[in-house]
Amino acid sequence: MRATMIHKPGDIRVENLPDPKIVSPTDAIIRTVATCVCGSDLWDYRGINPVDQPHPIGHEYVGVVEEVGSEVTGVKTGQFVIGSFFASDNTCPHCQAGYTTSCQHREFINGCQAEYVRIPLADGTLVATPEQPAEEFIPSLLTLSDVMGTGWYAAAAAEVKPGSTAVVVGDGAVGLSGVIAAKELGAERIIAMSRHESRQKLALEFGATDIVTERGEEGIARVKELTGGVGADSVLECVGTQESMTQALRSTRPGGNVGFVGVPHGVEIPGEELFFSHVGLRGGPAPVRSYLPDLIGRVFDGRINPGKVFDLTLPLDEVAEGYRAMDERRAIKTLLRP
């Protein structure tokens, strides 16, 4: 099959790899219908995460089940499925508590920018759509495998409630999905922090009520000004740097909450500052599996259309251009069709 490999930072290639095979009786093999490039793939691409040796890449996917292992009963050949970037058994205590990405048997699914993918723990990981989706739904369904579920978790961890004020730090695909989630969870005011016109436009379309272009101390002051000096009830931190975390913590009202979903790179949270802020903080890899049934319903109902975050669609063979476009911020997010 054709599959994407990262050889070293900046070096993305499509190569021929052996087709994946069932390894465990709980596996499924899916034929990828659509996959995409994640902001977190750029950590490798930019050399911020080390790339010690060439390896397959990509962890977002929707597809059709090609084959299932002998113990798989929840999905069957021919079904259209979506799954999380972490395989999970969906039965352990952590899964039952809703934290499927802390599953006691979790396994990171990599190599999805390819024609076929092996999915471990298929019964726990995959959710079949009620019917074969129309072509127009495919981009939105694809976002449920990561970014839309991640934005949802950011809003849930930040405890967005009806009538509340939410701030979204980060205007990438996750931040934009966070705007959708905040709106769906009933936020009355949604302040998107963004400096890029195309992203501001999409944020407003998704439900943002205010755009803040300032950053750092000025950005914090602007949020305070917009909230009568109080700070926001909920802040969604969708970047993962020290600056974005500081921005999030200091934009939140005492008693408010920060949900942080940008994988922290070199972030340290000063205990004393957090203490005196009275801000609640929860983050982590989003348990997107837990949200799939609900979010699939919202997509099929036409309530949400997160697929709009894809502003570039390429054939898999042009994946390298997909990375470049995102790296150079020419694209918010690249969808790939194998």
Next chain:
Amino acid sequence: MRATMIHKPGDIRVENLPDPKIVSPTDAIIRTVATCVCGSDLWDYRGINPVDQPHPIGHEYVGVVEEVGSEVTGVKTGQFVIGSFFASDNTCPHCQAGYTTSCQHREFINGCQAEYVRIPLADGTLVATPEQPAEEFIPSLLTLSDVMGTGWYAAAAAEVKPGSTAVVVGDGAVGLSGVIAAKELGAERIIAMSRHESRQKLALEFGATDIVTERGEEGIARVKELTGGVGADSVLECVGTQESMTQALRSTRPGGNVGFVGVPHGVEIPGEELFFSHVGLRGGPAPVRSYLPDLIGRVFDGRINPGKVFDLTLPLDEVAEGYRAMDERRAIKTLLRP
């Protein structure tokens, strides 16, 4: 009046100071009926916090109103009152959200180890008891001015729920109060981490179901063992060191919560570890004012008896011995009678 001054670390003296006077029309003056020494006073006493010049000390008090300013309407002369260590107006947005210790007009109340104290923002800060309390209730009522309210906040911030498992890190007066709070909030299992026999005994009397004497990695392993490998739903961090914070975070299940009330000294929370833990974290100076009406009721009803944390009672003139006894861990907490 006689009042306690700290001159330098280890140097506590009772001296004659001028009686406090009404400064602002929202002030009240109270005659202290009982006061005490806080674990956080020991930070000064031990020189961990700098003591640049001699200053009055103590922030816990119950007393009788002696005089009120012209704008005070909520309490009157002769009433028995309890208040928080932070004065608060109880009307600003932060107070209304329940975070009185983040009041936009907050003022730290110091110098309570004395015969009289000036209380700013008396209407927002003080709560009168329904009647003059019997002598036996005075120690418990005194704890509501800080440690019992702080333990309560730790349990609330850690989201202790009926049927849940709670761990309490720290066996000082706050940790022991946290055991009471966890029990009142319905925890089914309460694991107290303590190495001191007298404190273990009190923890068990207050509702702890398990005692863990191990610390560090061994302590974490023991909590995991007691919780079927899962971790606790709620952890109350009542110390404020890097070690205790690490203990708390690593003892919590994914999706669980840490409430931290030990004032952090040099604590840094690694963003990446917090991220992958899925643990929620909220701390701060406890908004004890918010809890006063409820907790006063629980004391008068005889439901809780947090006054048992006082295992040493001294006249104010012997305050120096009260500090020494706590510093040397001969006493859990010292009550002082002016």
